[in-house]
Amino acid sequence: MRLWSRHPVLCVIVAALALGSLASLIPSYRLFIVGQLAVVIMVTVALAVLMGGAGLLSLASAAFMAVGGYSVIIAMTQLHLPLLAAVPLVVLGGAALGGLLGFVTLRLAGFYLAIATIGFLQVLLQGLKHGGALTGGAYGLVMPPLELPFLPELSVESVAAIAVSLMVVTVGGAVTTMRSRIGRAWIALRDNEAAAQMQGIDVRYMKVLAFAFTSGIISLAGVLHAFLLSGTNPSTYTMSLSIFHITLVVVGGMSGSILGAVLAPLILFFLPETFSALGEWRDFFYGTILLLTLVLMPSGISAGIRSVAIRLAGPRARRV
Amino acid sequence: MSALLEASDLRVSFGGVHALDGFSVAVDEGEIHGIIGPNGAGKTTAINVLTGFVKLHGGRVRFGGHPLPGRPHLIAQAGIGRTFQSSAIFPDLTALENVMCGGHRWSRTGLFGCMVRSKVARAEEAELRRMASVWLERVGFQFPHEAPVRALPFGEHRKMEIARALMGKPRLLLLDEPTAGLTPTEVHLVGRLLKALRSDSAHPLSILLVEHNVPFIFSLCDRVTAVDKGATIVSGSPAEIRRHGGVIQSYLGNEGAAEPQAVPRRGETHLAEGTPPVLEMRQVEAGYGRVKVIRGIDLKVGAGELIVICGRNGAGKSTLLNALVGQPRVLGGQVLWFGERIDGLSVSQIVRKGLALVPQERGIISEQSVEANLKLSTIGLRLRRAEYRARRDSLMERFPKLWERRTQIAGTLSGGERQMLALAKALIRRPKLLVLDEPSIGLAPTIVEALAGMVADICRDGISVIVAEQNVWWVAPLAQRAYLLESGKFIAEGAPEDVIHRERILENFLGETDTDEMPPELGPAFAESPGAEILSAQRDVHGG
Numbered sequence: 053m054r055l056w057s058r059h060p061v062l063c064v065i066v067a068a069l070a071l072g073s074l075a076s077l078i079p080s081y082r083l084f085i086v087g088q089l090a091v092v093i094m095v096t097v098a099l100a101v102l103m104g105g106a107g108l109l110s111l112a113s114a115a116f117m118a119v120g121g122y123s124v125i126i127a128m129t130q131l132h133l134p135l136l137a138a139v140p141l142v143v144l145g146g147a148a149l150g151g152l153l154g155f156v157t158l159r160l161a162g163f164y165l166a167i168a169t170i171g172f173l174q175v176l177l178q179g180l181k182h183g184g185a186l187t188g189g190a191y192g193l194v195m196p197p198l199e200l201p202f203l204p205e206l207s208v209e210s211v212a213a214i215a216v217s218l219m220v221v222t223v224g225g226a227v228t229t230m231r232s233r234i235g236r237a238w239i240a241l242r243d244n245e246a247a248a249q250m251q252g253i254d255v256r257y258m259k260v261l262a263f264a265f266t267s268g269i270i271s272l273a274g275v276l277h278a279f280l281l282s283g284t285n286p287s288t289y290t291m292s293l294s295i296f297h298i299t300l301v302v303v304g305g306m307s308g309s310i311l312g313a314v315l316a317p318l319i320l321f322f323l324p325e326t327f328s329a330l331g332e333w334r335d336f337f338y339g340t341i342l343l344l345t346l347v348l349m350p351s352g353i354s355a356g357i358r359s360v361a362i363r364l365a366g367p368r369a370r371r372v
Numbered sequence: 373m374s375a376l377l378e379a380s381d382l383r384v385s386f387g388g389v390h391a392l393d394g395f396s397v398a399v400d401e402g403e404i405h406g407i408i409g410p411n412g413a414g415k416t417t418a419i420n421v422l423t424g425f426v427k428l429h430g431g432r433v434r435f436g437g438h439p440l441p442g443r444p445h446l447i448a449q450a451g452i453g454r455t456f457q458s459s460a461i462f463p464d465l466t467a468l469e470n471v472m473c474g475g476h477r478w479s480r481t482g483l484f485g486c487m488v489r490s491k492v493a494r495a496e497e498a499e500l501r502r503m504a505s506v507w508l509e510r511v512g513f514q515f516p517h518e519a520p521v522r523a524l525p526f527g528e529h530r531k532m533e534i535a536r537a538l539m540g541k542p543r544l545l546l547l548d549e550p551t552a553g554l555t556p557t558e559v560h561l562v563g564r565l566l567k568a569l570r571s572d573s574a575h576p577l578s579i580l581l582v583e584h585n586v587p588f589i590f591s592l593c594d595r596v597t598a599v600d601k602g603a604t605i606v607s608g609s610p611a612e613i614r615r616h617g618g619v620i621q622s623y624l625g626n627e628g629a630a631e632p633q634a635v636p637r638r639g640e641t642h643l644a645e646g647t648p649p650v651l652e653m654r655q656v657e658a659g660y661g662r663v664k665v666i667r668g669i670d671l672k673v674g675a676g677e678l679i680v681i682c683g684r685n686g687a688g689k690s691t692l693l694n695a696l697v698g699q700p701r702v703l704g705g706q707v708l709w710f711g712e713r714i715d716g717l718s719v720s721q722i723v724r725k726g727l728a729l730v731p732q733e734r735g736i737i738s739e740q741s742v743e744a745n746l747k748l749s750t751i752g753l754r755l756r757r758a759e760y761r762a763r764r765d766s767l768m769e770r771f772p773k774l775w776e777r778r779t780q781i782a783g784t785l786s787g788g789e790r791q792m793l794a795l796a797k798a799l800i801r802r803p804k805l806l807v808l809d810e811p812s813i814g815l816a817p818t819i820v821e822a823l824a825g826m827v828a829d830i831c832r833d834g835i836s837v838i839v840a841e842q843n844v845w846w847v848a849p850l851a852q853r854a855y856l857l858e859s860g861k862f863i864a865e866g867a868p869e870d871v872i873h874r875e876r877i878l879e880n881f882l883g884e885t886d887t888d889e890m891p892p893e894l895g896p897a898f899a900e901s902p903g904a905e906i907l908s909a910q911r912d913v914h915g916g
Contacts, residue, residue, distance in 0.1 A: 236476075
């Protein structure tokens with residue numbers, strides 16, 4: 053615990069490498085699902101910061117995944133950028149676009165904000181479908197070979213392992229941020245905007261920052277998602293994808309806790325995917341787990357775990 | 373030397389109502405300055421103007437020789453800290469983190485630094501943590517610093533908010549009713565803290581506080597500004613203010629003129645032998661969680677009687693009234709309704725028996741029309757349409773103004789009209805007992821006079837009425853009995869003249885002495901410190 057609080061970067065790098073190499077031992081047909089799980093966790097964690105932390109509802113997660121997927125392919129094929137330059141550029145671009153969306157919607161809150169982000173998603177989707185050669189229209193774009201210096205062409209398996217490592221980095225970054233002055237400022241403005249302002253917190257800047265932070269991470273997840281699927285297809289990035297992400301955040305808990313955002317995809321994405329033998333009963337299984345978790349833990353997984361932890365460890369249990 | 377804060381001739385109006393109309397105040401470096409004034413005088417509006425939450429329509433504010441910045445966070449960064457009238461905590465953070473938020477103003481780490489927890493970020497975080505726990509200690513915060521704050525008592529929230537405001541190293545601290553809801557011991561502690569802060573030479577601090585607790589203000593402040601109807605009446609030393617006739621008038625109402633004239637004096641008591649009273653409370657205790665706000669309450673109300681319960685803000689009046697209708701539930705003792713126990717019943721069961729509560733905030737559905745509001749309050753009675761109309765029409769004779777406005781949206785009514793509507797909503801249910809919580813709050817004196825007439829009429833119809841009030845002058849002459857509530861107990865009861873003796877009010881509101889100490893406690897109810905009790909109850913809740 054002490055090592056974590058003093059050298060979080062070191063801890064995260066070690067954990068990322070360890071989990072990444074552990075993941076590469078998984079048989080390849082499973083590894084694909086593990087890679088997708090990593091992507092879903094990244095999105096959920098990012099959204100948990102925006103919705104749970106800063107209290108800003110957004111249904112634009114699918115849009116930023118599309119931004120990540122499309123722009124990385126465009127950057128590599130049209131602008132001929134190398135992979136290692138394209139990805140950071142896409143993440144920064146996604147963050148900037150997210151910040152812009154946050155700035156434009158500053159006056160909105162709650163459902164109004166959510167509806168506005170739906171509008172953003174729809175506009176973007178229509179743009180992608182009618183973008184001609186640039187976006188590949190209804191068929192989307194095909195991923196070029198993924199080339200890294202000094203390394204053979206990246207296979208889907210190694211992309212999945214890398215996704216696991218990056219997921220660990222994301223989770224680490226989200227945890228440290230939520231436990232910093234910026235994370236506290238987000239929670240403060242979520243709970244009482246007037247009181248937050250009187251602490252000298254620039255509420256507008258913090259909201260834009262939350263959007264940028266989240267959108268940057270979701271863009272990165274979108275990049276990895278496109279890598280895993282070797283391309284993009286506009287029919288992937290629908291509102292139901294966004295709603296799925298929001299479901300995960302809500303089930304995880306809206307308190308700004310990251311733990312729930314990591315666990316919810318495990319329960320609601322990974323479990324149904326692994327029991328593929330369920331066949332047509334998969335949705336039934338998903339719905340049942342969803343209902344059960346919400347009925348048993350009405351404030352989400354993180355709150356549920358916390359109350360159990362408090363019962364076990366007494367009132368001094370740390371927040372998780 | 374020029375003042376640190378200079379506000380002159382401030383004007384603010386909300387939809388034609390002048391909330392501030394010529395408010396001025398000047399606070400010197402290192403001064404403790406108090407603002408007093410009756411409810412609705414514009415005190416909180418003034419604080420909101422000084423912190424940028426309300427836009428000025430006229431007047432000028434200068435802080436440290438410069439005009440105020442336009443937005444609240446910039447004002448905070450310029451060195452003005454504040455607390456809020458109602459609790460404004462961040463419930464999902466721990467006490468320590470709440471206070472650490474106050475240091476946002478002077479911590480600088482950016483997003484990237486926070487994410488990788490850079491060396492600078494770690495140092496800053498450690499400093500925030502250290503200072504926050506120092507401040508929590510200094511304000512006398514009684515709980516573990518890592519405690520979840522949601523369930524803490526109100527008084528602890530108050531202290532935490534003061535600590536949070538101080539964490540921002542302000543030059544001027546604005547406190548909006550810092551002692552509301554605190555026990556006398558805690559009030560004393562806050563007073564000592566504020567004095568200590570002022571003389572803290574390392575960091576000079578000026579304090580401007582708004583308070584209803586006038587003895588507290590007079591014992592603490594260097595200068596006091598009295599406001600009424602949005603304007604400054606007078607500004608000066610506590611001794612000057614105490615002698616000022618206008619101040620006494622604005623608190624106690626006009627001698628004679630404000631006394632309701634056409635209203636008959638109270639009759640003899642209706643507590644007949646043999647028949648059970650409409651309502652009887654025996655040794656009632658109630659509160660929130662395990663905290664008992666009221667204790668050992670004995671009360672009897674006969675048919676057609678008017679009872680007044682007076683007492684300071686936070687004495688437990690609202691809790692007492694709310695406990696009557698079962699929210700919060702009565703924790704001990706008995707409540708009898710015509711001799712039958714009702715303390716275990718649900719809110720709707722109690723209300724159906726014929727008990728109507730008009731809460732302090734009036735309980736009006738502001739998005740609905742006046743007529744819809746009336747109709748909604750008859751739900752559950754299953755009235756026939758003709759019966760409803762008959763009741764409505766008879767009420768509208770009593771409140772002709774409401775009839776004119778029956779299609780208007782209730783949220784757009786004036787304060788007086790809202791109170792009429794609230795009364796009408798209660799009366800249309802034909803209650804046997806009407807309970808009014810601070811009915812005069814936010815009402816202009818003329819409206820209050822009209823209200824007195826209505827209450828007298830209601831009693832004459834045989835409906836019993838309980839009124840809980842801070843400003844008792846308007847209702848006391850009508851009442852059969854009065855009770856004085858302090859720290860959750862009745863410390864006096866009997867004829868209104870005895871209980872609410874005018875001298876007594878004067879003493880309560882304005883204090884007598886200028887000493888360092890709080891005025892001598894009002895009665896034996898103060899003797900056992902409720903602070904300690906609340907604390908131990910809370911500790912039980914948290915299993916500590």
